[in-house]
Amino acid sequence: MRARTSSMLVLLVAACLSCKQRDSSSKPEPPTPPASRTQALLRHSGERSIADVAEQVIPSVVSVFSEKATYADVAPLAADPFYPHESGRADRREYNLGSGVIVASDGVIVTNSHVVAHAKTIKVALQDGRTLEAKVVGIDPKSDLAVLRIDAERLPAIAIAPADASILRVGDVVLAIGNPFGIGQTVTMGIVSAMGRANMGITDYDDFIQTDAAINPGNSGGALVNMEGQLVGINTAIISRTGGYQGIGFAIPSRMAIQIKDSLLTHGKVIRGWLGIAVEDPTDELEARTGVVISEVERESPAAKAGLERGDVVTAIDGVKSTDSGQVRNQVAMTAKGKVVQVEVRRGDKERTVAVRLGEQPEEAPAASPELHTERAGVFAGVTVAELDDPLRSHLELPDQLPGVIVVSLLPQSAAALMGLRPGDVILIINRTETPTVEAFHGVAKASDKEAVLLVYREGATIFMAISR
DSSP states (O other), X not given: OHHHHHHHHHHHHHHHHHHHHHOTTSOOOOOOOGGGHHHXXXXXXXXXXXXXXHXXXXXXXXXXXXXXXXXXXXXXXXXXXXXXXXXXXXXXXXXXXXXXXXXXXXXXXXXXXXXXXXXXXXXXXXXXXXXXXXXEEXXXXXXXXXEEEESOSSXXXXXXXXSOGGXXXXXXXXXXXXXXXXXXXXXXXXEEEEEEEOOOSSSSSOOEEEEOSOOOTTOTTOEEEOTTSEEEEEEEEEOOSSSSOOSOEEXXXXXXXHHXXXXXXXXXXXXXXXXOEEEEOOOGGGTOOSSEEXXXXXXXXXXXXXXXXXXXXXXXXXXXXOOXXXXXXXXXXXXXXXXXEEEEEEETTEEEEEEEEOEEOOOOOOOOOOOEEEOOSGGGTXXXXXXXXXXXXXXXXXXXXXXXXXXXXXXXXXXXXXXXXXXXXXEEEETTEEOOSXXXXXXXXXXXXXXXXXXXXXXXXXXXXXXXX
């Protein structure tokens, strides 16, 4: 942290010296004491003190505690004889810790959907010491946002940054506020590292702000603010090989969060614009220039009625250049249904502009849940698996013909977990016997009382693993 601060000081001092050199008539300023140099430089450049901004926004950020009831199938020997269960099922409670942002003084709070999804009870801890029960107004898993409401008035709602994306620039100083690891309200400082991060695989609709402000578990749903004390993003995710902060964090832009919040409050769901096309980024073979390629046009969709065809290249929508498939998907989704948009397309060597009236994105049919099976004895006791079908292979980006069962969950202290098996692994073979179905897995696992050797597919590679107890 000390090295990072010193490098920032060098950059700021160099900028100030450049300003002085351009104005040779200005009087020299007395040296600034080292202890207050950072704040003095920020004020000199027209910015507010970091402490001033933190003091303003901290009351608007809350801690969110959620609890949900679940159960796990356990082996008879693993069951607690002093705790009643039925059919080998042990009741369990799972707790989630996150953060939230007060966006309206009458008790409206925005957080991440993964913080409160499937929660039985939700409690919100305010900065003034009160802990209140919260109710879910609406959840939008596609953007990982949720809206809560608490029974309170005259709360310190945070100021929202203007929707104009140009207000926030790469290099701007930002603060992240939340409750990492449950240690209490924490403020970290960084800069905007990048804008418009899409196709990250984190949410269906992503347009993230990337920052190097420290974000850790518990920060989810907290505030990312600029030096005006305005909300610019909702802290959501990190990229990490360790599970902790490694300098790459992502926040949902406030303009998206507020639009989704308004839709959930008004309609109880998020209404997204719908063009009715699937798009993909151009390949070298398609002589990519600018734009995205239409790979599919849905029948009777707004795009079909307007005459758009597969193979057309969308270069801009309403004057906004189409840079990649994620950006186009987000732009259309965040445009109100019924709005007529001007779609600029290239077909062959000809370019034209097509007016399309957007529809409402249809509801997706819920995917069928795979049938789960949990072993209760032997070396695989506590391991829950499911069969692989085509939708699941596609969702997990697994090879089409991969034969095996996927590990859905396993008890933390089970022999399999202790030996390194983990959720997401695909078990292909146990003791030289293939396990393409749950039934085949159960037959071999049932006979594996003390030990087993298995072949597992994990992250594009196959590995052998021995399990014993």
